[in-house]
Amino acid sequence: MLVPGPKVRGRPGGIESLPMDSDGYGDAARERIVEEPPKRVDAPIRTAFERDRARVVHAAASRRLAAKTQVLGPQSDDFVRNRLTHSLEVAQVARDLSRALRSQPDIAETAALAHDMGHPPFGHNGESVLAELGASCGGFEGNAQTLRLLTRLEAKTVDATGASVGLNLTRATLDACTKYPWPRAAAGPDGKFGVYVDDRPVFDWMRRGAAEGRRCVEAQIMDLADDVAYSVHDVEDGVVAGQIDLTLIDPAAVWETVREWYLPDVGDDVLDATLTGMRAVGSWPTAPYDGSRRSLAALKNVTSDLIGRFCGAVQHATFAASDGPFVRYAADLVVPEQTRLEIAVLKGIAAHYVMHTDQRAALMERQRELLAELVAGLLDRGPDALDRPFADDWRVAADDAARLRVVLDQVASLTDASAVARWEQR
Known part of the structure; x- marks a missing residue:
């Protein structure tokens, strides 16, 4: 459950030296790579961040997400998520959480809508192939590709030389879209990074004044919303596909997958307690899914309750840690350890029963x-x-x-x- 935030006591020092507007975002946050003239007087009045959102919604790359794999292929079933429906669900979670934190919902929502735009065909499997094939030119990473697409490949605006600058989004929105704000050379063991070498100039412009490697709070909101939607909805898709039965989870097998994929150092006792806690959610199914409307409604109820459980816990922990404002670099999102464990357990259930099959x-x-x-x-x-x-x-x-x-x-x-x-x- 999302609740109203605390009274804001004042703005701690952020990265921007320019005066801040009443919403906490100043001229630097609203700056674009190419300055744009004022809109026609008869055009609808929109904020800079509303225009950013519209540009992502109308981008060709957004439409293509409808035919890209999320976990199961988009052609496999009419029910399962594709990259577009996943992005829409991430955007809804991000917007609600951002609004509850009194951040800028349009920025968080746009980042969520854009977060998978750089992903290639066949989901993360395709991403790993292109990363191997691209080793000699700086690798491939879906998040770095998203930045490249937003600032170069997606046609909307050109600079004085005629070179494309992509959608020409504001600095704050681009920064929120950057889940991993560092180059390949600084990537950790997971290999994740957010910028290719030849995109470094626009990255440096976007990150002007930001601490190295630190994510703005709007990017943190987007990242959490992605984790929440991914963990809950992939399990839902697996249940409907007949691959997961939430009443017959095999802990020993699933915990092995959880440790292999997500939490290498967590013991069975902690994972057992985590699953027991989620099973205590009143809507957790007590009977196998049978395809009926009643059964589908029950499944929808548990997914909704879990999303509320995760976001509510994060919101309360974030408010407990800071008075805000939750804008750019003035504060950080706080994810409780219990929430992190619960999300990882759900991801592990989907990974074990859906992604580990011989057919897949x-x-x-x-x-x-x-x-x-x-x-x-x-x-x-x-x-x-x-x-x-x-x-x-x-x-x-x-x-x-x-x-x-x-x-x-x-x-x-x-x-x-x-x-x-x-x-x-x-």
Whole structure:
């Protein structure tokens, strides 16, 4: 449950030296890469952050998310989430939490809507393939690709030289979209990073004055909303697909997966207690899912209750730690340890029962082969095999590494189905 926040006592020092507006966001937060003239007097009056949200909603890359894998392929069932429906659900969670924290809901929602725009076909499986294939040109990472797309690849605005600056979003919105604000060289064991070397100029502009590696609170809200939606809804999809029965969880097997994927140092006793705590939620199912409306309603109730449980716990912990304001770098989101454990347990349930199956393993291997062959074919054929914007990029590329980056940009832009079609045409 989200409740009203505490009275704001004053603004601690943030990164911006310019005067702050009444909402806590000043001119630096609203600055764009390319200055834009005022809108027509007869145009609807919108804030800078509302315009950012509209640009992401109307972007071609947003539409393509509808045909990209979340966990199960978008063609596998009419019910399961794809990247677009997942992003919409993340956006709803992020907006509600941001509003409850008296942050800027439009920024958090836009970051949530954009957070997966850089992901390639076939979900994280496709991302890992492109990361391996792109080692010689700086790697590939879905979040770094999102920044590249928002500031370069998605056509909306050009600078004085005619070069694309992408959607030309405000500094605050771009920063909120950056889940991992560091380059590949600073990536941890998980390999996550948020900027390629040739996108460093816009990254440095965006991060002006920010502490190295620190995320703004709006990015923290987006990241939590992603975790919450991912953990709850992937389990829901698995239940409806007949792969998960919440009344018959095998703790020994699931805990092995939880440790392998998420919490390597947590013991069985802690995980047992975590699952017991979630089972105490009044709506936790006591009978197997049978496909009836009554059963589906019960499943929806438990997903709703879990989302409220997680967000409510975070909100209360955040208010307990700071008076705010929860704007940019003035404060941080606080995720209680119990909430972190519960989210990881749900992720582990989905990973064990949905992602560890032999059928899925075979499918993922074929997807990897397909993407590797597609990248090789496009590199061999060159600009004639690329869409016009990427063909133009190829022709001005300085070396083989730059041309490989162009091919990765092209492949990352494809949907699952269009990747298969391009592979057939290679």
